[in-house]
Amino acid sequence: MNARGWWKWALLWLVGGLLFAWLAVPASGNVPSSPPAPVATPAPVQVCFQDGTAGYAGTRDTYLDRSSPTTPFGSLDTLRASGDAGQVMLLSFDLSAIPSNAQVQSAYLRLYAVERSAVAGISLSAHQVYRAWQEEQATWNSASAGTTWGAPGCNSTVTDRAATAVSSAQVNAVNTWVQWDITPLVQLWINDPARNYGLVLRGAGDSSVRYGFRSSESANITQRPQLCLTYVVPANQWGQIVGKVWHDRNGDGILQVGEPALAGARLELWRGQQKLSEYTTTSSGAYAFSTLVPDTYTVIEVNPPGYRSTTPDSRTVAVAAGETVRVDFGDQLVSPPKTSLLPLLGSRFGAVTPTPAPTPYWRPGTGLSDKQVNALLRFSDACDRAYAGVDELGLFRTLNGGQSWERRGLDYSVLEMVLVPWNNAYLFAATWGAGVMHSADGGASWIAMNAGLEGHHWLYAIAMDPWRNTLYAGTADSGVYKSTNGGTSWSPVNNGLTDLAIRALAIDPAAGQSVVYAGTLAHGVFKSTDGGASWQNIGPANVRVRDIEIDPLNPSIIFVATDDGVYRSSDGGGSWPPTYHKLAGTRVNALALLRTGTDVSSPLVIYAGREEYGVYVSRDGGASWEAMNTGLPAGTSVRSLIVGGTGAGCPRLYAGTRAGGVWVWR
Numbered sequence: 053m054n055a056r057g058w059w060k061w062a063l064l065w066l067v068g069g070l071l072f073a074w075l076a077v078p079a080s081g082n083v084p085s086s087p088p089a090p091v092a093t094p095a096p097v098q099v100c101f102q103d104g105t106a107g108y109a110g111t112r113d114t115y116l117d118r119s120s121p122t123t124p125f126g127s128l129d130t131l132r133a134s135g136d137a138g139q140v141m142l143l144s145f146d147l148s149a150i151p152s153n154a155q156v157q158s159a160y161l162r163l164y165a166v167e168r169s170a171v172a173g174i175s176l177s178a179h180q181v182y183r184a185w186q187e188e189q190a191t192w193n194s195a196s197a198g199t200t201w202g203a204p205g206c207n208s209t210v211t212d213r214a215a216t217a218v219s220s221a222q223v224n225a226v227n228t229w230v231q232w233d234i235t236p237l238v239q240l241w242i243n244d245p246a247r248n249y250g251l252v253l254r255g256a257g258d259s260s261v262r263y264g265f266r267s268s269e270s271a272n273i274t275q276r277p278q279l280c281l282t283y284v285v286p287a288n289q290w291g292q293i294v295g296k297v298w299h300d301r302n303g304d305g306i307l308q309v310g311e312p313a314l315a316g317a318r319l320e321l322w323r324g325q326q327k328l329s330e331y332t333t334t335s336s337g338a339y340a341f342s343t344l345v346p347d348t349y350t351v352i353e354v355n356p357p358g359y360r361s362t363t364p365d366s367r368t369v370a371v372a373a374g375e376t377v378r379v380d381f382g383d384q385l386v387s388p389p390k391t392s393l394l395p396l397l398g399s400r401f402g403a404v405t406p407t408p409a410p411t412p413y414w415r416p417g418t419g420l421s422d423k424q425v426n427a428l429l430r431f432s433d434a435c436d437r438a439y440a441g442v443d444e445l446g447l448f449r450t451l452n453g454g455q456s457w458e459r460r461g462l463d464y465s466v467l468e469m470v471l472v473p474w475n476n477a478y479l480f481a482a483t484w485g486a487g488v489m490h491s492a493d494g495g496a497s498w499i500a501m502n503a504g505l506e507g508h509h510w511l512y513a514i515a516m517d518p519w520r521n522t523l524y525a526g527t528a529d530s531g532v533y534k535s536t537n538g539g540t541s542w543s544p545v546n547n548g549l550t551d552l553a554i555r556a557l558a559i560d561p562a563a564g565q566s567v568v569y570a571g572t573l574a575h576g577v578f579k580s581t582d583g584g585a586s587w588q589n590i591g592p593a594n595v596r597v598r599d600i601e602i603d604p605l606n607p608s609i610i611f612v613a614t615d616d617g618v619y620r621s622s623d624g625g626g627s628w629p630p631t632y633h634k635l636a637g638t639r640v641n642a643l644a645l646l647r648t649g650t651d652v653s654s655p656l657v658i659y660a661g662r663e664e665y666g667v668y669v670s671r672d673g674g675a676s677w678e679a680m681n682t683g684l685p686a687g688t689s690v691r692s693l694i695v696g697g698t699g700a701g702c703p704r705l706y707a708g709t710r711a712g713g714v715w716v717w718r
Contacts, residue, residue, distance in 0.1 A: 096157060097345065100280040101145050104273040104521065107475035107492050109538055110146025111268040111277055112187040112250065115139055116205050122194075126187035127537055129270045130166065131277075135174040136259035140205055142185060144250025145279045150242050151345050153289055153373070159238035159281035161219075161251070165226045166275075167264035173224030174257035177217035178232045180240075181206065181249040188503075188541060206252050213252050223263050230265070238281055269537055271520050285345045291371035292342040293321070293351060293379055297333050300362040300382035307380055313337025314383055316356035323349050346373045348496075352451065359383035364458075366451040413683035414667075414707070414715045419457035420448060425708025428694040429469040431476040435702035438694065439495065440714055441466025441481060447495040454706055454716035460495030462486075470516040470523070480523060480539060482511035488525055488539055504542035505533055515557035515568065524568060524584065526554030532570055534584045545584030551575040558600040562607045569610070569625070571597025577612060579625050590625035592616075592633075601643040606652045611674065613640040618660055620674045632674050639663040644693040646703055659705060661690030667707055667717075684715060 103111045114126035118138040125132075131141045143161070161178065185206075186196035194200050195212075202208025209215035219232040234251065241248035255263075266275040297317040298307050314337050321329045321341045328349075331339045341351070350368045355361055362382040369377045420440060427441030436453035439460075446462025447469075465484040472478045477494035480501075487502040487509035502509060505525065513526030523535045524545075531546035532554055546552065549570070556571030563581075570578045570587065576595050578587040595614040603609035612619045618640050620632035642661035648654050656673045659680075666681040666688045681688070684707075692708035705717040 096282050096284050097154075098280070098282045099149075100278050101147075102273070102278045103268040103276050103538070104472070104518070105276075105474075107472070107478035109478070109490075109492060110148075111143070113141065113143040113267050113277060114187050114190050115141045116190065116192045118192050118205060121192040121204065124189055124191050126190065127269060127541075129267050131163070131265045131267045133174070133176055133253055133255045133263055133265075134259070135172075135255045135257035135261040137205070137207075137254045137256070138259070139262060140255070141253040141265070142181065142187075142190060142206065142250060143253070143277060144181075144248065147238070147241055147248060148245070150281075150283065151285050151289075151347070152242065152245075153346075154242055154283040154285055156235055156239040156242065157282045157284065158233070159235045159279065161232045161234050162229050162278040162280065163265040164229055164275040164277075165223060165263055165265050168226050169262040170258070170260060172258050172261045173222055174255045174261050174263065175220055175222055176230070176232075176253045176255050176263075177220040178234055178237075178251045178253055179217050180214040180237055181252050182212055182214070184249055217254075218251070226263075235281075238279070242283075269521065285373075289346065289373040290342070291344045291346060291373060291375040291377065292340060293344065293349060293369065293371060293377050294338070294340040295319075295351070295379040295381065297337045297339070297353065297381045297383065299359075300384045303362050303384045305362045305382050307382065314356060314359070317359075317381065317383065318354040319381075320352040320354070321349060322352065323347055344371050346371060346375075351379050353381040353383075355383050358386055360386050361452070361455075364456060366458075412718055414681070414717055415454075415683060416713060416715050417450065417454045417456055419459075420713030422711060423713050424691065424710050425714055426691055427466055427468045428692045428706050428708050428714070429471060429479075430694045430696060430706070432471065432473045435696060435704040437476070438706060439469055439471075439479070440708060441469050441692075447479075447481065447491075449495060450714075453704060453718065454714055457714065460491075462489060462491075462495065462498050464489070467512050468514050470514055472516070472518040474518075480514055480516060482514035482525060483509070484511070485509055487511060488514065488523075488542075490539055501535075501539035502542070503540065504535075508533065512555050513557040513571075515559045517559050522583075524557050524559070524570075526557045526570060527552070529553050532557070532568075532584060532587075545580075546587070547585060548580075548587035548589075549578055550589065551578070556597050556600045556613075558602050558610075560602060560607045561604050567607075569600050569602075571600050571612065573597075576614075577610075577625060590621075592619045592628045595619075598639070598641045599643050601645050601658075603645060603647070603656060605647050605650075605654075609656070609673075611643050611645065611658060613643045613660065615639045618643070618658075618674065618677075634670070634674060634677050635660060635662065635668060638665060641689070641691050642693040642708075644695040644705070646695045659693050659695060661693045661707060663689045666690060667693070667705075680717070685712065688712060688715075 115132045132139045189196045202211035206212045218237045268276050297314045299312050299314045315335045317333045319331045319339045348370045352366045362384050367379045424443035425440050429439040431437040437451050440448040443465045447460040448457040450457050464486040466481045468482045479491045481489045487505045489498045490501045491498045508527045508530045510528040515524045521538045525533045531552040533542040534545045535542045551572035553573030558569045560567035566583045568580045576591045579590045580587045599613035601611045608624045610621045617635035619628045640660050644659040646657040658670045660668045666684045668677045669680045670677045689710035690707045695705045707715045
């Protein structure tokens with residue numbers, strides 16, 4: 053550039069700058085502020101309520117029949133409706149899991165039609181019910197025992213039901229779903245739960261036509277009544293869980309100045325048994341789970357490789373509307389094993405000394421160190437999560453393979469537990485003094501289910517066939533009781549039982565609830581092949597039974613723990629060969645079976661928990677036994693055992709003891 057042309061470039065720069073400034077200033081002349089933060093759109097939540105699915109058990113349903121005005125039909129697997137409204141259906145759903153401020157976008161009732169009296173259609177209208185009714189007591193004349201309808205058949209439009217239908221549907225086929233849009237009614241129930249008495253479905257059309265639908269008692273879970281809804285919670289009602297994972301250098305579980313953040317930790321967010329999200333920390337160690345509807349959540353931390361936990365790996369917290377809850381996790385670096393110079397020199401010259409695999413032994417956990425553990429129950433999908441039934445203290449739970457245990461509730465001795473295989477939070481417990489107790493949230497809350505068990509609340513055993521909604525309970529001195537409606541009501545089934553002191557129960561996994569074994573106080577095992585309608589004593593003779601275990605791959609093979617050792621039958625209890633009567637003369641409290649393969653030719657391993665002698669194992673199907681007590685205190689009495697699971701670290705063996713809590717073999 054020459055000296056005389058510089059002013060041209062300066063002028064061009066000045067004009068360009070003024071033009072840019074003029075374009076950047078808004079018409080008002082004010083400097084623009086930062087753009088407003090976008091308003092979050094509420095995320096729709098979709099849920100279907102159906103008994104037996106995801107642990108739900110809140111459906112009540114029955115039908116009323118003009119031709120049988122005093123007969124209740126609540127226990128049947130079919131609901132019926134007729135074109136002349138001489139048969140009408142009652143249904144209600146527990147909606148307490150829905151947030152009270154939810155805005156319902158859609159709600160559909162769905163019933164599966166399975167039978168009809170003629171090839172013709174009818175219209176079924178859904179009406180709000182105004183008064184309380186009882187599933188097991190409702191009849192054409194009465195809403196419940198001692199309370200009549202305003203008009204028979206739930207037909208008073210003043211006291212029984214709404215005159216105007218919320219929805220109608222045409223029914224003209226079977227083996228198909230029928231659907232009603234009941235969105236405004238569900239919104240009403242969520243806004244005012246006290247008005248949720250369900251609905252009644254009334255027919256119109258040909259008086260001779262009747263249709264049948266699956267009820268909540270149906271053996272086919274997938275065809276039971278459904279209530280499917282979509283709702284949102286206002287964005288300003290969302291909560292969040294935030295926290296940090298840090299390197300706890302001194303291992304005291306307290307985040308202190310100078311302790312750094314930790315990358316590589318995986319955080320999982322769970323609501324009940326549903327995994328919602330997960331996040332792996334970066335160098336900041338921070339995590340956040342946002343846009344959470346008000347509810348109770350569990351955050352689980354999976355440590356980075358080479359670290360051990362100094363704080364609990366699982367934390368359950370309640371998140372209120374608009375609340376931020378903080379949950380931090382501490383991990384400490386595991387000290388590397390000491391090494392000698394020889395392996396280092398060997399590797400330098402090509403001769404590497406292999407590191408031997410660690411030898412397993414019994415290890416105790418924390419939280420149950422001095423407790424008597426009567427029962428153990430492993431989650432259906434993991435070997436590092438389990439429940440423990442404790443003497444006088446109810447239920448405990450571990451989520452980290454028995455390293456630590458947390459109390460879940462229930463102030464009674466738990467003698468045995470069962471759960472449905474598709475929901476690890478849906479539990480039934482046999483208790484000493486409280487009868488059958490039920491929890492749908494992993495033991496956080498409990499309800500008694502003892503209708504028909506009055507006066508017989510001292511239970512040793514419980515068994516369940518979840519596919520048929522059937523349970524059996526073994527009482528201290530009143531024999532076996534059976535429920536065919538998921539524990540709602542019970543009846544004795546003792547025909548042929550000559551010993552009513554029941555100590556153990558087992559259901560044949562292949563035959564379902566029809567083949568049941570009951571172990572007694574003094575007369576061995578009884579067997580029923582008709583669902584408890586009749587029993588036959590099959591031996592072993594004159595022994596006290598403590599436990600019965602059935603080979604899941606070959607149900608003809610049965611092992612029985614008794615006060616006189618272990619017995620085995622290979623023909624469903626038809627015979628008990630003396631060559632398989634092992635550990636004779638000593639009390640065996642518990643057994644656990646493990647198939648090491650997926651077919652009946654794979655080795656069968658049996659573990660036995662003995663009184664004062666710890667744990668013994670047989671690796672040849674019960675022919676011979678040896679002690680496996682490394683790490684277990686001498687004289688330990690083992691009261692309960694579980695084994696199994698898939699995934700890393702499995703299978704895993706847990707032993708519940710008389711006064712030492714739970715020990716884990718690993």
